Amino acid sequence: MTNKFTTTDDNSQKAAARNDGGFFSGARASSCRSLYVHVPFCERKCNYCAFESAPPRAGDFELYLASLKKELALRRAELGRLTLGTCYIGGGTPTALPPLAWDELIETLEEFFDFVPEAEVTVEANPNSLRAEHLLAWREWRVTRVSVGVQSFDGAELEMMGRLHGAAQAHEALSAALAAGFAVSADFIFGLPHQSLENWARTLREAVRCGLSHISLYQLSLEEGTPWGNLPHDVLPDGYAQYRWAQWYLPRHGYEQYEIANFARAGRESRHNLNYWRDGEYLGIGPGAASYINGARMKNSGLLREYAAALDAGRLPIRESERLDAEARGREAAVLALRTAAGIERAEFAREYGVAALSRVERIMSGFPKNLYESDERGIRLTKSGMRVANLIWEELV
Ligand code: SF4
Structure with missing residues (x-):
């Protein structure tokens, strides 16, 4: 889908x-x-x-x-x-x-x-x-x-x-x-x-x-x-x-x-x-599967025969990969967390991605109308109205 x-x-x-x-x-x-x-x-x-x-x-x-x-x-x-x-x-x-x-x-x-x-x-x-x-x-x-x-x-x-x-x-x-x-x-x-x-x-x-x-x-x-x-x-x-x-x-x-x-x-x-x-690690196996491990994103070959040929040759069938720097990780993690009703938890986010990454999210979100998100001591989260226009918010955050 x-x-x-x-x-x-x-x-x-x-x-x-x-x-x-x-x-x-x-x-x-x-x-x-x-x-x-x-x-x-x-x-x-x-x-x-x-x-x-x-x-x-x-x-x-x-x-x-x-x-x-x-x-x-x-x-x-x-x-x-x-x-x-x-x-x-x-x-x-x-x-x-x-x-x-x-x-x-x-x-x-x-x-x-x-x-x-x-x-x-x-x-x-x-x-x-x-x-x-x-x-x-x-x-x-x-x-x-x-x-x-x-x-x-x-x-x-x-x-x-x-x-x-x-x-x-x-x-x-x-x-x-x-x-x-x-x-x-x-x-x-x-x-x-x-x-x-x-x-x-x-x-x-x-x-x-x-x-x-x-x-x-x-x-x-x-x-x-x-x-x-x-x-x-x-x-x-x-x-x-x-x-x-x-x-x-x-x-x-x-x-x-x-x-x-x-x-x-x-x-x-x-x-x-x-x-x-929550920006957790995962291993993806099979043609076209994606993985995220140790800060690296990888995607396998999507075609069965290409995937099988790489493995026959003793290689992992990785078609694309990218190692994210700290800033990119923070940007992605913010978007992922804001997809959820729980949103970003301030203390945890700052510990994991740095205070500067959290400040950046706060600055960007403050540019949106107040009915689209909630921000309090604990965290930042989208309201139901915010979820309806999430794509506009991602455009600014990514
Ligand atoms: S994955 Fe298969 S069943 Fe699902 S939407 Fe695509 S074609 Fe249809």
Whole structure:
């Protein structure tokens, strides 16, 4: 999914070109406790999607799983064996992997990582490819959350987007994941061509009725190179009004907005994503995955064959990388923290990024109208109004 707000992945994937098998040198025994696994397959591309994924060809699952093991062996040689507090398996479409491939993926992850007992393990699922066997395998392993790509409960909207499922199948997938005992999250897209506020409201009302513990909302953006890349902007509705409605409606039904695009029932926030927004380290594996370790951002090659070829040659498949200086880290950390309802905590931010970085944020924020943010002794945070115009604020802060 894409949105007009800066996504976690977008933040983690800003990088300068470099191809270096020894990037982590000196990073042994990293304190990184978050893992992202990218599954680069989708049965068919949705009309709006610019994510790193493609329909699988014969032999691709085997190539992917074998390459993943090679990447993990190289990562372990550099980082040591990591103990994970969170693991997020996303894509792409993780449920495009058949159950047998899942067994192998689980075995591989167990071979290379330790998990803390209360680890949060999330898997993304698409309604058309989620099978009972997937749920069983995840249940028997250590999955705690399932995040379903629903996008809409309107059949015509789903068809227009090129999704492979209808509304009934989306309901079935959510019910099955809930019945299997997982905390269930679902993604929805607003700002679709010609989408009325009424249709958007209807989708969210249905979402609330489903018993989800977490809801993510993304505004459509027209991405170059996708079938919708050249759509005229005047077919898009007023996303501001739709977003504002969600901000009003969801908290009234028990979903607090804890981040620009995310709402959760109490205690059901995504710990994995909170780690991104708190500027925490993470290791990303698989084609197109991004990592952030020891102040360096890296992104893997997005094409399966390119990714596999680098690993065959004994190299990490890093396509881009960038080491951030202290000032850049402070700038990025400010934007990431302000995405969350908790915002920037003054003392912690000054300790980590310096008093000058905090003063810079204060100076920039003071140029915005007072209804867009709150500033007190404890910290600085965007109000709901501020979250609606966050992109304008990021332009000044970055
Ligand atoms: S299922 Fe998700 S990742 Fe795959 S093409 Fe559609 S939006 Fe993109």
